[in-house]
Amino acid sequence: MSTVHTDIVTPAGKVYEGDVHMVCVRSKNGELGILPHHLPIVAPLEIALVRLKHEDEKQVDYVAVHGGFIQVSREKITILSEAAERKADIDVERAKKAKAEAEKQLDTLHETSEGYAEALKKLKRSELRLSTAALNDTVPEA
Structure with a gap:
């Protein structure tokens, strides 16, 4: 199973950085499930949960993202948000x-x-x- 490098960034700095198997996020146009080698996209995000599923498919990280944008390339996913918090930091x-x-x-x-x-x-x-x-x-x- 392959992974994709994922960053979640706010004006205050990086909230999340890691290699994951799948990123699930809610855009203004609906839910997105992004796997490695996804076609490039840029989409505006809702105030919503981001689920970061790991390669073993049993562990998942959760980040509350307060709007922003997601940029996907074949090698990397970047979420830019005005505010975001990892579950443990709430x-x-x-x-x-x-x-x-x-x-x-x-x-x-x-x-x-x-x-x-x-x-x-x-x-x-x-x-x-x-x-x-x-x-x-x-x-x-x-």
């Missing part, structure tokens, strides 16, 4: 607090109000952090 208490604050903001704002889109984005990010932190690091047996 502060669950901080994410719970951010979620409660975002929900409170959304309760007081109308969909057309200034600040509504930012509060919704904050809610999505905090929910992604919480769901990522709760994941298991192994792929279930079929």
Whole structure:
């Protein structure tokens, strides 16, 4: 089985670097599953989970990615995001607090109000952090 080198990079630096068998990510146009030697693409990403499956197909790394772009070449996958966090680096208490604050903001704002889109984005990010932190690091047996 072959692998592809994968980097996840933010303005603060590299969040992930390694060789993986498959990268699963949600683009603005839907889910992508990228294997080694994939045709080159560039796609905008949603605020979503990135799953990095290893060659043994039992271990998987999870990274919460807050938008950005994925660039795929035959030799390398690069994800550029304004923010990204590995599962182990997520502060669950901080994410719970951010979620409660975002929900409170959304309760007081109308969909057309200034600040509504930012509060919704904050809610999505905090929910992604919480769901990522709760994941298991192994792929279930079929």
